[in-house]
Amino acid sequence: MSEFTPAKKTRKRFPFRLRLEPRLEEPPRWYPALVSFLAIVVALVFGGGLIALAGGDPIRSYIHIAKASFGSLGVLSDTIVKATPILLTSLACAVAFRMKLWNIGAEGQFIMGAFGASAVVLIPLLPPETPRWIFLPVMALAGILLGALWGWIPGFLKAYFGVNEIISTLMLNYIAVSWVNFFIFAVWTEGGFQMSPKFPKTAWLPRLADYAKAVPAFRGLTTHLGLLIGLVMAVLLWFVVNRSRWGYEIRLIGDNPRAARYAGINIRRNIVLVMMLSGALAGLGGMSEVSGVVHRLQTSPIAAGYGFTGIIVAWLAKLNPLVIILVSILFGALLLAGREIQPSGIPKMIQGIILVCLIASDFLLQYRIRIVRVDEEN
Secondary structure, eight states, X not given: OOOOXXXXXXXXXXXXXXXXXEOXXXXXXXXXXXXXXXXXXXXXXXXXXXXXXXXXXXXXXXXXXHHHHHSSHHHHHHHXXXXXXXXXXXXXXXXXXXXXXXXXXXXXXXXXXXXXXXXHHHTTSSOTTSOHHHHHHHHHHHHHHHHHHHHHHHHXXXXXHOOOHHHHHHHHHHHHHHHHHHIIIIISOBTTBSSOOOOOGGGSOOBGGGXXXXXXXXXXXXXXXXXXXXXXXXXXXXXXXXXXXXXXXXXXXXXXXXXXXXXXXXXXXXXXXXXXHHHHHHHHHHHHHIIIIISSOOHHHHSSSHHHHHHHHHHHTTTOHHXXXXXXXXXHHHHHHHTTSSSTTHHHHHHHHHHHHHHHHHHHXXXXXXEEEOOOBO
């Protein structure tokens, strides 16, 4: 009796698999922009799904955001007003991030800049009848100095004591809020309310609407001089980072600290200076907000999360100051129109999803995904 050995069954497997390979060369210039765009698309899809789970219509919600932000000249002007503080805080984050300094304190630096500008009016350092052309530069200088001081503290601690700047800048945000609240509730309160007295009009940044008599098309437009300040700062920062010797030092320290140290670059000094520059830009944003929009010092509109939004915008723009201008306007639109979407936390939720997707998308800049064919095993 013969024995038969059953034939070995062929094990079929999927003929392809994914392989991750570290990138040995820099990707093409267009590739990071494409990855960021796809990350935003994925984030909007996830956000739309959550809107649907909350009982809303994702497509109508996104259409509403577009119309409520860009549907007319008036709402476009309001969008730009929202984008202005985001622009300046994003520039503040970008210059620090470029040197691998993780400044999470732009919010506190923004608030202290608003406090410094307000102090010029409320102490007062200048009388109310001071001409605008004197008042505004002094307020801007005070905002820059207070913001720079709030950046100097974590910069000094990082450079000379090795203190983690993420922790120190984050904690300084809470100190800034408490500091300003003390003055709003106790020292400069108006009738016991959580706000200071209103600034004199000589301390207001001019708006387009102020020139409606000369240009009727400007009637009702709220865009103020802070936009021009932000645009000038973006151009100057791009030039400093990409075309100056100091910018080269910043980039080299961020990319290769050992090479920078070998080249004789003073890393400690640059850490302090870059953190001060970052704080100064955020402080200028705070001055722009109190002088151009709120016209008084109060916590609610000032501590509105502009510093944290600036982190997302800077990352989305790949730390390019010129691209930050466009991305800030898009996020200004999200903040402006998002207030009308329910539940009210939807805009911040979408911002958070975008940030997570952007961080995850950096994986594609470091690794290449290849589809490899696998032969069947018999």
